[in-house]
Amino acid sequence: MNVLDKAKILAEAGGYDSCGPKQCEVKIKEGLGGIYNAQTEHKTCKIFKTLMSNSCKFDCKYCQNATGCEKKKVKYKPEELVTLFDYLHKNLAVNGLFLSSGVSGDPDKVTEEMIETVKILRFQKRFNGYVHFKVLPGTSKELVKQASELSTRMSINIEAPNSSVLNELSSCKDYKSDIIRRQKWISKLNLGGGQATQMIVNNLATDKEVLKMTDWEYNELSLKRVYYSSFRPVKGTPLENEKAESLSRQNHLYNVDFLLRSYGYKLKEVNPIMDEGMLPKEDPKLAMAKANFQGAIDVNEASYEELIRIPGIGPKTARRIRGGNKIRKYTDLHKLGGWVKRAKPFIEVNGKRQKMLTEF
Numbered sequence: 001m002n003v004l005d006k007a008k009i010l011a012e013a014g015g016y017d018s019c020g021p022k023q024c025e026v027k028i029k030e031g032l033g034g035i036y037n038a039q040t041e042h043k044t045c046k047i048f049k050t051l052m053s054n055s056c057k058f059d060c061k062y063c064q065n066a067t068g069c070e071k072k073k074v075k076y077k078p079e080e081l082v083t084l085f086d087y088l089h090k091n092l093a094v095n096g097l098f099l100s101s102g103v104s105g106d107p108d109k110v111t112e113e114m115i116e117t118v119k120i121l122r123f124q125k126r127f128n129g130y131v132h133f134k135v136l137p138g139t140s141k142e143l144v145k146q147a148s149e150l151s152t153r154m155s156i157n158i159e160a161p162n163s164s165v166l167n168e169l170s171s172c173k174d175y176k177s178d179i180i181r182r183q184k185w186i187s188k189l190n191l192g193g194g195q196a197t198q199m200i201v202n203n204l205a206t207d208k209e210v211l212k213m214t215d216w217e218y219n220e221l222s223l224k225r226v227y228y229s230s231f232r233p234v235k236g237t238p239l240e241n242e243k244a245e246s247l248s249r250q251n252h253l254y255n256v257d258f259l260l261r262s263y264g265y266k267l268k269e270v271n272p273i274m275d276e277g278m279l280p281k282e283d284p285k286l287a288m289a290k291a292n293f294q295g296a297i298d299v300n301e302a303s304y305e306e307l308i309r310i311p312g313i314g315p316k317t318a319r320r321i322r323g324g325n326k327i328r329k330y331t332d333l334h335k336l337g338g339w340v341k342r343a344k345p346f347i348e349v350n351g352k353r354q355k356m357l358t359e360f
């Protein structure tokens, strides 16, 4: 099989891993699936995302690469993948590589080939762009370290919020030793782009369980990002007849994730809006304001932390208000970037709520 035929199969197979920036959903295709525009730390990056091999000895029930699935199994040699990437880099302005793999045998052997690929790219081809290196379950500590020295970002997918959910999905991955232990190793390494992970959102776990694990990952392991992927049944897998999970559930988890990660919300603020462990259908920030606020907030007196919890007021507007811009009427808030309609039910000025647009 020639390299381009392999590329089509392996890049398509890599698309099931959403452990990349949120914008890493397909935006562009250059005739070869697997090339995405992604927002990395400081700039937009055109990333080629692929597997080294789509053959895997594990039996994750949702995965088309798992053992027993009737897919054509292919594998790059390091030199083949380097030649292909070098071509994409020079001719299609691809400036990032997201490299993952199925675990066809010994995870260290597969990882050595992945490392070899990145080494050739770095030292022979002088490629100094973005490399996201997927750590495979079971990889040795020494190889994780070696890979980190060549990579911008690393990730290992936890897939589930706890071991009992993972046990439902796979009979051979050990949550603590195969995954969490390796996340702990990565968190101690010096990576410019930090560490990320992915969780599958499905009917085996509640939003509360998912967010509890997310919170732990951010606070205990300093992860840069947790990505959520709504379960989609894949033909040829044991779960092919199961119902797909809604994308809106995934989006609500992203909304709360953003509040935890970027706004400094605490998980205990999210818990009161959950019903039987599930987030409400409405916007989580709005639901939390309704559940947690005791009366209206005086925008000129409020702290930064109070301001960013008001629906319609984000960090930029909150900073402008705290920076000395007084709010005398709704239009002042609008000028500072606030969304008046959203904020209105929750705010007051000098003890008064505004009755007319021009005054409080």
Ligand code: SF4
Binding pocket: 056, 057, 058, 059, 060, 063, 064, 065, 066, 067, 101, 102, 103
């Ligand atoms: S370890 Fe990864 S590639 Fe292998 S079966 Fe599980 S999800 Fe698929």
